[in-house]
Amino acid sequence: MNNIEEQLWNYIDGTSSPEEQKAISxxxxxxxxxxxxxxxLLALNAGISAMELDEPSMAFKYNVMEAIRNEHAQAPxxxxxxxxxxxxxxxxxxxxxxxxxIYALANIQWSAGVSGGTTLHFTIPHIAQYxxxxxxxxxxxxxxxxxxxxxxxxxxxKNLTKTYTSVQSGRQQK
Amino acid sequence: xxxxxxxxxxxxxxxAGDQSAxxxxxxxxxxxxxxxxxxxxxxxEDAEEIAQDCFIKAYRSLESFQRQSKFSTWLYTIxxxxxxxxxxxxxxATDSIDDEETFIQVENKPxxxxxxxxxxxxxxFYLNQAIDQLLPDDATIITLFYKGEQSLEEIAQTMGIEANxxxxxxxxxxxxxxxxxxxxxxxxAKELI
Numbered sequence: 001m002n003n004i005e006e007q008l009w010n011y012i013d014g015t016s017s018p019e020e021q022k023a024i025s026x027x028x029x030x031x032x033x034x035x036x037x038x039x040x041l042l043a044l045n046a047g048i049s050a051m052e053l054d055e056p057s058m059a060f061k062y063n064v065m066e067a068i069r070n071e072h073a074q075a076p077x078x079x080x081x082x083x084x085x086x087x088x089x090x091x092x093x094x095x096x097x098x099x100x101x102i103y104a105l106a107n108i109q110w111s112a113g114v115s116g117g118t119t120l121h122f123t124i125p126h127i128a129q130y131x132x133x134x135x136x137x138x139x140x141x142x143x144x145x146x147x148x149x150x151x152x153x154x155x156x157x158k159n160l161t162k163t164y165t166s167v168q169s170g171r172q173q174k
Numbered sequence: 175x176x177x178x179x180x181x182x183x184x185x186x187x188x189x190a191g192d193q194s195a196x197x198x199x200x201x202x203x204x205x206x207x208x209x210x211x212x213x214x215x216x217x218x219e220d221a222e223e224i225a226q227d228c229f230i231k232a233y234r235s236l237e238s239f240q241r242q243s244k245f246s247t248w249l250y251t252i253x254x255x256x257x258x259x260x261x262x263x264x265x266x267a268t269d270s271i272d273d274e275e276t277f278i279q280v281e282n283k284p285x286x287x288x289x290x291x292x293x294x295x296x297x298x299f300y301l302n303q304a305i306d307q308l309l310p311d312d313a314t315i316i317t318l319f320y321k322g323e324q325s326l327e328e329i330a331q332t333m334g335i336e337a338n339x340x341x342x343x344x345x346x347x348x349x350x351x352x353x354x355x356x357x358x359x360x361x362x363a364k365e366l367i
Contacts, residue, residue, distance in 0.1 A: 009345055015326070044352060047297050048320045056208040056222050061200045064229045065193065071230070072193075 004034060008041050070163070089146070181245035188236060196236075200229055203246065206322055207253050213305070213313040214257035224260055228253045243331060250322060250332045254314065261310065304354035312347035319344055 010016040011024040027034040179187075179198070187195035208225045215221035232252050239248055305313050311333075318324045318332060326344070330337040 005349065006345055009348065015341065044348070044355075047301055048316060048348075048351075051298055051301055051321065053205040053321055054209040054212050054218075054221075056204055056225060057218075060204055060208070060222060060226070061197060064200055064226050065197050067226065067230055068193065068196070068233050071234075 004037055005041065008034070008038050011038075012041060012045055070160070182241060185236060185239065185241075185245060188233075196233060199245075203249060204229075206246075207249065209321065210250065210253045210314065210317055211257055213317055214261055214310045220260075224257050225253070228256050231256065244328065246322065247324065247328045247331055250318065250324070251334075254332050257310070300355060300359060301351075304351055304358060307354050307358075308347065308350055311343070312350055315340065315344050315347050316351060 007016070007020070007024055008028075011021060011028075014021075016024065024034075028038045029035075179195075181199065181202070184195045184199045184202075188199065204225065207228055208221055211221035211224040211228070212218070215224055228249070232249055239245065305316060308316070314333070315329060318329045319326075322329075324332065326337045326340045329344075330340045333340065335343075
């Protein structure tokens, strides 16, 4: 029986060879068992084909797009924080600290210790004269910009997290 | 009148940054993806979660879609692997034919029958019920073959098996479906189908 069914399914699906198709077609015409089985399988085949697909909830598409939008909104924020800027800031501080250190070390009177003196004499640079320097003003301006940028990033992140949480909680309520 | 855009056109638009194109892709495939997810999940909520997860995964890896196969085949592969992974997580045995007897899905899902046609209603309802009682793999093969417009080769690609194996599995799945229908309806089965 299984063999008959297998042959008939192949015939219905059109997966058998042309010769087999012909032979089965003939058997259906002439053999009562084949004919009955064929009708039965054909009806089942039509029944499955006519089945409707399930429908997701109305909000399905919206939920997917919202999840994508949130993911999409978070990713560029991360991307916007360019690694080169971070490295640049790091380099700036390393260079500044190195310059101060080199300057300080260069101004130490090393001979004072060797000659038996108990006190080291450092020549403290007059910082006040640099404060009026345009370079110093530029540095301060850069710091202000950096602080504003960091604050803006923080606010955006906070806002996104808030939106994401509200969407998630809205979805859970549904 | 604007002609209907192909999946490939919508993918191109999505990759160019047009998110509404992806929304169109979702609209086009959501019913089938959801139906496929229902073959694995116990409830509509779980199926919706799986389906949603699949569309997000597909969006993330849309750039890697090679276009060597149909988008639907690629998408169904994601659905199949995601649903299988979810099943594994929930420790539901799916790979043994012996387990079929113990695998019961009792969820009564509303089927999309024609309300004006009682005969169609019954047929669709009982077929859905019988499919729900099949193993996920059997139900998936039947769904992919009949509703997903997938060839045996495409189903093989989706499920990661040989086309010949799909043919054998499809034959067995239909036999089991027929058995389930007969068992559920006893004498009414023949009249119904």
